Amino acid sequence: MVSxxxxxxxxxxxxxxxxxxxxxxxEKFDRLALSMLRSKFGTAVAARSLSR
Incomplete structure (x- = not known):
C-alpha cells in the first residue's frame, strides 16, 4: 500500500x-527567438517608428 x-x-x-x-x-527558446527577431527586425522597426 505505502510503496x-x-x-x-x-x-x-x-x-x-x-x-x-x-x-x-x-521559455528559453521563446526568449532566444525574440532576441533573434529583435536583432533582425529591430533596426527596421526603429526606422519605421522614427519615420512616423
Whole structure:
C-alpha cells in the first residue's frame, strides 16, 4: 500500500518536473527567438517608428 502510494507520488513528481523542464525550455527558446527577431527586425522597426 505505502510503496504503491510512494511509486505513484514519485511518478507524478517526475511528470511535473518533466512539464516544468519542457516549459523552461520553451521559455528559453521563446526568449532566444525574440532576441533573434529583435536583432533582425529591430533596426527596421526603429526606422519605421522614427519615420512616423
Amino acid at each position: 504503491g502510494v510512494r511509486k505513484s507520488y514519485a511518478a507524478s513528481v517526475q511528470e511535473v518536473m518533466g512539464v516544468y523542464n519542457l516549459v523552461d525550455k520553451m
